[in-house]
Amino acid sequence: MNGKCLLDTNIVIALFKGEPKVLKELARCKTYVPAIVIGELRYGAEKSERSDSNHTQIDALINEVIVLPITTEMGNYYGEIKNQLRSSGKRIPENDIWIAAISMENDIALFTRDKHFANINDLKTKSWDI
Structure with a gap:
């Protein structure tokens, strides 16, 4: 293992699809998933025609990774990030x-395919353009 990887929703979806480059990279690290990502995945599963199988896949993921919950300190970071984005005229979801x-x-480091994360000062990201 080379270190720690925090997965954005789009990387988890790539993992679920079995994308070789993602599988190879993630095999080298201890994997973390934000609780927010679990919520996004559950929402996607709920509106899917394959809801049951998607929920089963999410359950398996939860058993394999470390899920990071929201904390008070994260609320502090959230406020700083949102203000930095507002001040720079940038918007992200x-x-x-x-x-x-x-x-x-x-x-x-956040593993993602979303380019808008580059608008956040001091955020460590690893991007894949697959």
């Missing part, structure tokens, strides 16, 4: 601000 806060509080 609310859930992604929380995901960034979780990454920053835990000092774990």
